[in-house]
Amino acid sequence: MEYTNQTGALAILNGRGNTTSDETTLTGAAPPAARSVTPPQKRLSRPLGAIDIPHRKVTKICCIGAGYVGGPTCAVIALKNTHIIVTIVDVNPTRIAAWNSDSLPIYEPGLDAVVKECRGRNLFFSTDVDKGILEADLIFVSVNTPTKTQGVGAGYAADLGYVEAATRRVAEVATGDKIVVEKSTVPCRTAQSMRVILEANSRPGIHFDILSNPEFLAEGTAISDLMCPDRVLIGSLDTPAGRSAAASLADVYAGWVPRNQIITMNLWSSELSKLAANAMLAQRISSINALSAICEATGADIDEVSYACGLDSRIGPKFLKASVGFGGSCFQKDILNLVYLSESLHLPEVAAYWKQVVEFNEHQKKRFLHRIITCLFNTLTAKKITLLGFAFKADTGDTRESPAITLAKYLRAERAHITIYDPQVTEDQIWLDLSEPGVVDDIESLKKQVTICNNKYEACEGADAVVVCTEWKEFKMQKDPADTRGMDWTRVYEKMKKPAFVFDGRLILDVHRMEEIGFQLESIGRPGKGFRRSKDWE
Numbered sequence: 155m156e157y158t159n160q161t162g163a164l165a166i167l168n169g170r171g172n173t174t175s176d177e178t179t180l181t182g183a184a185p186p187a188a189r190s191v192t193p194p195q196k197r198l199s200r201p202l203g204a205i206d207i208p209h210r211k212v213t214k215i216c217c218i219g220a221g222y223v224g225g226p227t228c229a230v231i232a233l234k235n236t237h238i239i240v241t242i243v244d245v246n247p248t249r250i251a252a253w254n255s256d257s258l259p260i261y262e263p264g265l266d267a268v269v270k271e272c273r274g275r276n277l278f279f280s281t282d283v284d285k286g287i288l289e290a291d292l293i294f295v296s297v298n299t300p301t302k303t304q305g306v307g308a309g310y311a312a313d314l315g316y317v318e319a320a321t322r323r324v325a326e327v328a329t330g331d332k333i334v335v336e337k338s339t340v341p342c343r344t345a346q347s348m349r350v351i352l353e354a355n356s357r358p359g360i361h362f363d364i365l366s367n368p369e370f371l372a373e374g375t376a377i378s379d380l381m382c383p384d385r386v387l388i389g390s391l392d393t394p395a396g397r398s399a400a401a402s403l404a405d406v407y408a409g410w411v412p413r414n415q416i417i418t419m420n421l422w423s424s425e426l427s428k429l430a431a432n433a434m435l436a437q438r439i440s441s442i443n444a445l446s447a448i449c450e451a452t453g454a455d456i457d458e459v460s461y462a463c464g465l466d467s468r469i470g471p472k473f474l475k476a477s478v479g480f481g482g483s484c485f486q487k488d489i490l491n492l493v494y495l496s497e498s499l500h501l502p503e504v505a506a507y508w509k510q511v512v513e514f515n516e517h518q519k520k521r522f523l524h525r526i527i528t529c530l531f532n533t534l535t536a537k538k539i540t541l542l543g544f545a546f547k548a549d550t551g552d553t554r555e556s557p558a559i560t561l562a563k564y565l566r567a568e569r570a571h572i573t574i575y576d577p578q579v580t581e582d583q584i585w586l587d588l589s590e591p592g593v594v595d596d597i598e599s600l601k602k603q604v605t606i607c608n609n610k611y612e613a614c615e616g617a618d619a620v621v622v623c624t625e626w627k628e629f630k631m632q633k634d635p636a637d638t639r640g641m642d643w644t645r646v647y648e649k650m651k652k653p654a655f656v657f658d659g660r661l662i663l664d665v666h667r668m669e670e671i672g673f674q675l676e677s678i679g680r681p682g683k684g685f686r687r688s689k690d691w692e
């Protein structure tokens with residue numbers, strides 16, 4: 155069969171999605187990664203972080219795409235490889251201007267220091283995409299791969315238009331051999347499409363090696379994730395040229411990553427591993443969130459259940475924090491991508507399995523809204539509801555797929571007055587997120603219902619309810635009156651309408667301390683006050 159992506163490029167799969175002759179099977183398993191608990195079953199037959207294969211030394215890198223991945227990743231590469239010139243290029247001049255200024259386009263702890271140290275030394279940001287391509291030995295393609303919004307596969311398939319445009323540019327501009335690295339998260343077998351495009355459009359005699367090198371950094375911890383990755387994954391063809399290109403890239407990472415954490419495998423395994431890792435992480439969150447519903451109905455406490463389960467070394471403690479739902483630009487997009495891939499491969503049961511992870515996430519947000527409505531006497535009309543936090547997680551200004559956006563939209567439909575405070579998200583971004591072309595065009599009517607505040611205490615004044623949407627440290631209860639980083643919830647209580655409701659979508663507030671102040675605290679995964687009274691809880 156042919157699996158058509160929306161750019162028209164074809165990733166050709168045989169009948170059951172098996173590989174064809176030039177693709178080898180996985181030749182082994184990874185060495186123990188930093189977080190792994192189960193030893194690998196097999197060893198890789200390919201050398202790890204290969205150094206014993208003849209290969210070129212990379213001296214100039216170009217990264218196409220100066221976003222959340224391209225920027226931090228290549229800044230760290232420059233920091234750790236002072237002998238390599240790294241140029242990050244982008245078609246967006248505003249973004250490049252910001253990278254070249256004192257106010258970087260993304261908020262990421264530790265990023266400023268890295269950029270300051272390398273910028274102008276061996277790290278450069280430019281809109282001159284062609285020059286970057288022309289001069290580089292190795293090119294990262296780190297452009298966006300959003301979910302398609304129309305046409306075949308709309309709502310599921312990845313829009314590979316940006317990857318294709320960048321690949322075509324490389325083909326047209328390159329005058330010498332290049333290693334082209336897929337850094338973007340892409341459907342399995344995209345490297346094949348890239349190869350066809352490169353070979354069909356390049357000058358005669360030029361050779362391209364294509365590698366898959368998915369990125370696993372999480373926003374908010376990008377710099378520490380890059381500095382100490384669990385693993386660096388490099389996928390290549392199992393040919394002398396492919397292995398040699400992989401060795402060249404491995405050398406770059408070996409500038410700071412131990413060789414035994416740089417793992418190599420076949421291209422398609424590498425591409426799929428990225429989607430698989432995100433799907434499995436998101437699945438854990440949906441699983442714990444599904445259990446949170448049972449907790450709320452039975453009197454169990456989801457944090458205690460997570461703790462008990464996480465102590466089992468086969469399960470582990472990470473990614474078991476119940477919440478109002480996962481957000482971010484990756485989880486939903488990548489799972490839907492996997493769903494589309496499964497359907498394209500005629501695997502409907504597999505598609506349905508993964509789709510449920512996303513569907514439950516939507517349900518979790520609705521459940522939270524229903525709890526707010528029920529507690530607030532079944533009507534939100536004209537009530538002031540304050541959202542604390544708008545970013546999809548703490549320590550980032552990114553709002554992509556933030557649960558706060560969905561909640562704000564639901565609250566608007568209930569005709570509530572919404573006040574929003576977030577320490578990092580800009581006002582413009584919030585208006586952009588809340589206005590939907592074709593649905594909410596009238597920004598003036600939106601502004602009658604929504605207020606954006608730049609002070610967290612003012613945001614809560616006169617509120618009927620405060621909803622914690624993002625787990626920023628500054629929303630946690632202050633340790634003592636001198637603690638200016640936490641929140642003085644007594645001060646908040648005094649200025650709120652009574653009964654004063656707080657809905658904790660991130661499990662950052664202690665029920666006993668909040669009740670001592672006088673709040674009615676309703677947390678995800680914990681029974682509410684109503685339940686506790688009716689079941690003789692205390």
Ligand SMILES: NC(=O)c1ccc[n+]([C@@H]2O[C@H](COP(=O)([O-])OP(=O)(O)OC[C@H]3O[C@@H](n4cnc5c(N)ncnc54)[C@H](O)[C@@H]3O)[C@@H](O)[C@H]2O)c1
Pocket residue numbers: 218219220221222223224243244245246249283296297298299316317319320337338339340369370371372373483484
């Ligand atoms: N954000 C994350 O935390 C994260 C982590 C791992 C992987 N990823 C994946 O990495 C990829 C990039 O994600 P991101 O969050 O950095 O996206 P982003 O939207 O922040 O950045 C992408 C950049 O690419 C630029 N671009 C697009 N087409 C271009 C072209 N033809 N030439 C030059 N520049 C071009 C855009 O202008 C944009 O600035 C995606 O596939 C994503 O799934 C993201």
Ligand SMILES: O=c1ccn([C@@H]2O[C@H](COP(=O)(O)OP(=O)(O)O[C@H]3O[C@H](CO)[C@@H](O)[C@H](O)[C@H]3O)[C@@H](O)[C@H]2O)c(=O)[nH]1
Pocket residue numbers: 339369370371372373374432435439472473474475476477478479480481482483484485546547548
């Ligand atoms: O126990 C948890 C952990 C996370 N979340 C939420 O899940 C979302 C995603 O969080 P996180 O995974 O930490 O951030 P991302 O930046 O989206 O990173 C994910 O997506 C990236 C893009 O593909 C990958 O590179 C990372 O490995 C993967 O963690 C956020 O809304 C979190 O609040 C929870 O609700 N509970």
